[in-house]
Amino acid sequence: xxxxxxxxxxxxxxxxxxxxxxxxxxxxxxxxxxxxxxxxxxxxxxxxxxxxxxxxxxxxxxxxxxxxxxxxxxxxxxxxxxxxxxxxxxxxxxxxxxxxxxxxxxxxxxxxxxxxxxxxxxxxxxxxxxxxxxxxxxxxxxxxxxxxxxxxxxxxxxxxxxxxxxxxxxxxxxxxxxxxxxxxxxxxxxxxxxxxxxxxxxxxxxxxxxxxxxxxxxxxxxxxxxxxxxxxxxx
Numbered sequence: 001x002x003x004x005x006x007x008x009x010x011x012x013x014x015x016x017x018x019x020x021x022x023x024x025x026x027x028x029x030x031x032x033x034x035x036x037x038x039x040x041x042x043x044x045x046x047x048x049x050x051x052x053x054x055x056x057x058x059x060x061x062x063x064x065x066x067x068x069x070x071x072x073x074x075x076x077x078x079x080x081x082x083x084x085x086x087x088x089x090x091x092x093x094x095x096x097x098x099x100x101x102x103x104x105x106x107x108x109x110x111x112x113x114x115x116x117x118x119x120x121x122x123x124x125x126x127x128x129x130x131x132x133x134x135x136x137x138x139x140x141x142x143x144x145x146x147x148x149x150x151x152x153x154x155x156x157x158x159x160x161x162x163x164x165x166x167x168x169x170x171x172x173x174x175x176x177x178x179x180x181x182x183x184x185x186x187x188x189x190x191x192x193x194x195x196x197x198x199x200x201x202x203x204x205x206x207x208x209x210x211x212x213x214x215x216x217x218x219x220x221x222x223x224x225x226x227x228x229x230x231x232x233x234x235x
Contacts, residue, residue: 010183012198013151015190019179020148030146033100033126040103047081047107051217053142053170053224054083059212060168060226061087067164067228068092068137075135075160076120077127078143082108084168088139089117097122098130100146128153134160141168142176144192151199158205164230169193171211171223193225205229 010018024031029039061084068074072092079085079097081104089095097120099105105122112119123130127140128147138161147153157165170176171191178189197209207229214224 011202012195013149013202015181015183015188016150016179016195016199017148018183019181019190022181023179036146037101037103040101044081044101044103044107047104048083048111051175052081052083053168053175053214053216054087056214056216057084057087057168057212057224060214060224063210063226064088064139064166064228065091067166067230072136072163074137074139075133077138077140077157079108079120079122080104080143082112084139084141085120086114089114089120092137095120096133096135098127098133099124100126127156132160134162136163137161138165140166142170144169144196150196151202154196154199154205155203158203158229158231161231163232165228167196167225167227169196169225169227171225175216175220175222193227196227197225200227200229 020030028035068091070093073094073096074088074092075096075098076085076088077098079099085095085097085108097105099122102124105124109119128149138157144150169192171193176192178191179195180187180189197207200207207227210226211223212226213221215221
């Protein structure tokens, strides 16, 4: 039997961990909470001036809004400076944020102006370490790059949402580099959105995977994935 035939293909969740571990060796921000927070202390204030995604996602958000109800409690993972929070807030009763960066949340607070909508309460914590919270809706956008065990994290999202989970993930450079790892001497690249979908398949969570061409502030067009699923048979 040849070496090639003996090679065991890694599952999507195993590949995610392998890519994370190799990335953490090359980029201190991936594995170090202190380095990540130092980066945002220096860059959070300018984040919304660069090339944010949220203002250009109307086709995606229209799909999300169809599933929201005025009395919903929505939990957002990794809101950053609040671009998507501001889009979601008017459609639900309450928003709770799980944000690992205190620096990013400070910028969100300082720029918050939603009329009669109060500033969302936040837990400053990584999603993997956050206390258990239940919500009608779980939402996250491009907030998964520092999560090592994505399988457990997706299962936690599934168990947290009473009704629906929505994940947004940019595809392709320069907006979202793929996961990459050296496996058996071979360099392998996989888009994060595709691996997320594959891990959900591992968990036997039926979901939709749709892509949308989004034109950004600088005129570049790239695909953005909306991955979502219902926890109700009726939806």
